[in-house]
Amino acid sequence: MKKYFAPILTLLASALIMCAQEAIKVDRVDFNSLRDDWIQMEIELSCEGNPSEEARHKNFVENIKVKVYLAYTRDASSREYDYYTSEAEIIIMEKGDDNNVYFYLPGLIAERDNLKQDPDFYYVEVSVDGEAQKPQKTAMSSNIPNIDILNSFVSKADSEGAANEHLLMPIYLVSGVELGRVSKLPAFLRRDVRN
Template sequence: MKKYFFPILTLLAGSLALNAQEAIKVDRVDFKSLRDDWIQMEIELSCTGNPAPDARDRNYVEAIKVKAYLAYERDAKAREYDYYTSEAEIIIMEKGDDNNVYFYLPGLIAERDQLQTDPDFYYVEVSVNGEPQKPQTAAMSSNIPNLDILNSFVSKADSEGADNEHLLMPIYLVSGIDLGRVSDLPAFLRRDVRD
């Protein structure tokens, strides 16, 4: 009985580890200042495959939402921040794919509010098929040391960011400017409002 128990336990542990694996990894987040003070946020993603037991094909991950949260300090004494959020949806990625998602903050907003290129806080939330993945270290600024601070930041950005809604834009909504260095774009699902 013991000789059968250990292989079964090993197989079970292996399948649990597979399900715990994140389908989409945030490899890096970078900010650049562009011409006319526009700010570019670049998010590098990689696909590790689909760990879902009911996946149509384990080599493909679909319905990937990437939501960016930014906070720039407005008043240091009062510890007040301006929050910006935006979301893009990737239709599909294949195992081994490396794709980049870009968001842009208009130069006149950066100029008006004297924003530095790098925000004081940022976080990139990734969800697959409506299920948020676990927070990843590479997806957040180094001054977010734990989940409590992360949850507080996301909550404040969601509740206090209404004044700046739609100002941070995904790449496919930006036109008429130099987009900077752009590469490895995924196929986006656009849900623009139609008349």
């Protein structure tokens, strides 16, 4: 019995360590319908501290990129999808911080393509200092059951999403629209093109 118990404990301990090593957790992803058919994507993040040996300070996580992937059915019979991607960069979060990141799809796009509030597939990829964190179950739709399907989805979104590039926007690029319920925004790093 002991020879089976020790490997199980080791496996559980390593799983806990792997979870603890993620600097930023995706706590929840939610989609909301807004006025004039706009769709809001809300991502709740929490900061677990910085596990990196090279961290300037263990309580602060910097250079956080949040990239989102969405897919809405275009033609169910041929299993064709419209893909939307966008990203936002957070300058810094402190251990214990809870922040929200918001993305928006314009109402006229939702109306034109008859998009429902929730996409058929979604995934939120979090990177810290240019290194993608391990995929988190709370960061993806329930119909992405394993890493192979996730990788296929991300690959298709990257290759087939060019037609919808820039249509899904982070909150700081949206104006003239009621943004819905918004709270706990982080400090964003904006890389807008300047003249």
